[in-house]
Amino acid sequence: MKILVTGGTGFVGSHSVAALVAAGHDVRLLVRSPDRIGPALEPLGVRTTVDHVVGDVTDPGSVARALPGCDAVLHAAAVYDLDARARPAIARTNVAGARTVLRAAVDAGCDPVVHVSSTAALLRRRATVTPDSALSRTRGPYIQSKVASEAVARELQGAGAPVVIVQPGAVLGPDDPHCGDQARRLRDILRGRYPVWPSGGLHVVDVRDVADVHAAVFTLQAKPARYLVPGHFVDGATMFATLRVLTGRRLPCLVVPSPAMLPVSWTMSALQRITPFHLPADHEGVVFIGTATRCDDTRARDELGVEPRSLIETYGDTIRWLHRTGRLTDSQAGALVPR
Numbered sequence: 001m002k003i004l005v006t007g008g009t010g011f012v013g014s015h016s017v018a019a020l021v022a023a024g025h026d027v028r029l030l031v032r033s034p035d036r037i038g039p040a041l042e043p044l045g046v047r048t049t050v051d052h053v054v055g056d057v058t059d060p061g062s063v064a065r066a067l068p069g070c071d072a073v074l075h076a077a078a079v080y081d082l083d084a085r086a087r088p089a090i091a092r093t094n095v096a097g098a099r100t101v102l103r104a105a106v107d108a109g110c111d112p113v114v115h116v117s118s119t120a121a122l123l124r125r126r127a128t129v130t131p132d133s134a135l136s137r138t139r140g141p142y143i144q145s146k147v148a149s150e151a152v153a154r155e156l157q158g159a160g161a162p163v164v165i166v167q168p169g170a171v172l173g174p175d176d177p178h179c180g181d182q183a184r185r186l187r188d189i190l191r192g193r194y195p196v197w198p199s200g201g202l203h204v205v206d207v208r209d210v211a212d213v214h215a216a217v218f219t220l221q222a223k224p225a226r227y228l229v230p231g232h233f234v235d236g237a238t239m240f241a242t243l244r245v246l247t248g249r250r251l252p253c254l255v256v257p258s259p260a261m262l263p264v265s266w267t268m269s270a271l272q273r274i275t276p277f278h279l280p281a282d283h284e285g286v287v288f289i290g291t292a293t294r295c296d297d298t299r300a301r302d303e304l305g306v307e308p309r310s311l312i313e314t315y316g317d318t319i320r321w322l323h324r325t326g327r328l329t330d331s332q333a334g335a336l337v338p339r
């Protein structure tokens with residue numbers, strides 16, 4: 001199958017390209033900057049002469065140039081960042097990109113058309129959600145962009161289009177080409193920048209497990225379909241305990257009720273817009289964790305055979321990669337430094 005992949009120079013997209021190529025597919029990338037293909041794909045062992053079209057997912061002309069000859073699409077391009085400075089880019093990109101790519105792919109007869117959504121689209125306070133739960137009413141620029149993007153995909157599904165929606169949890173793992181939001185937060189935790197953490201929790205999934213699911217959905221017979229791929233539910237106590245076991249460090253941290261953190265994170269995110277360096281309290285992140293939404297991944301386990309790898313493996317490999325690439329010092333990576 002020839003598969004058009006958007007976001008192939010990003011974290012989820014690059015690992016998904018590697019999984020699709022390993023599964024025997026041909027891939028074409030729609031990229032803004034071809035010079036990013038090498039740095040994203042070389043560490044994953046994918047040949048960087050991969051077919052590509054230069055363009056933007058919000059531009060119908062770019063998408064029209066990229067689709068001919070492709071049988072299927074994986075739409076993994078979007079802006080994922082809870083830093084308040086990313087809001088304009090999120091507003092410009094996420095919903096417009098989903099609308100442009102998914103509709104054009106369906107109109108071109110691609111099958112399947114896979115949309116990378118997020119557990120963010122399903123957030124519900126202290127509830128357990130399934131892939132078919134109602135879309136979230138939780139506020140926040142990124143969260144609402146994922147809600148509105150998934151609404152586009154669900155509308156197409158409602159009309160019978162062969163659209164598959166994958167809803168990953170917070171994604172971690174090695175080889176993140178942009179060192180994105182989750183990897184930077186883990187790096188900053190190990191740099192001691194998070195002495196307090198909000199109560200609640202969120203799901204954390206390994207990027208390699210998400211990539212395997214993306215490869216698996218291209219073999220599905222029954223479409224439309226939706227799959228939650230959340231990984232493990234992680235609260236502050238679990239995360240810090242895991243990091244202490246892995247690094248051998250003390251990593252002191254106080255878990256604070258998230259409602260008490262909201263006014264502080266709101267103020268810091270307002271200040272963030274005029275601050276050149278990152279302030280370690282993204283309001284949307286506190287909101288996200290505070291909902292403590294639990295995700296039911298029974299369908300993905302049963303139909304796709306997904307078994308999430310352990311948190312120890314995911315956090316361990318991510319920290320080793322952060323250290324190997326010079327983002328953590330020996331003392332910050334602790335016991336994970338190769339001897």
Ligand SMILES: NC(=O)c1ccc[n+]([C@@H]2O[C@H](COP(=O)([O-])OP(=O)(O)OC[C@H]3O[C@@H](n4cnc5c(N)ncnc54)[C@H](OP(=O)(O)O)[C@@H]3O)[C@@H](O)[C@H]2O)c1
Binds near residue numbers: 057116
């Ligand atoms: N990371 C997570 O924790 C997580 C969790 C759940 C769901 N997701 C979803 O997974 C998807 C990918 O996220 P990610 O973490 O892989 O993000 P990422 O590493 O920042 O990658 C984003 C990708 O999208 C591309 N892109 C952004 N705007 C574009 C535009 N206007 N036109 C063309 N390409 C554009 C980027 O291209 P450049 O390389 O040129 O910037 C990059 O390839 C998103 O839909 C995100 O919401 C992510």
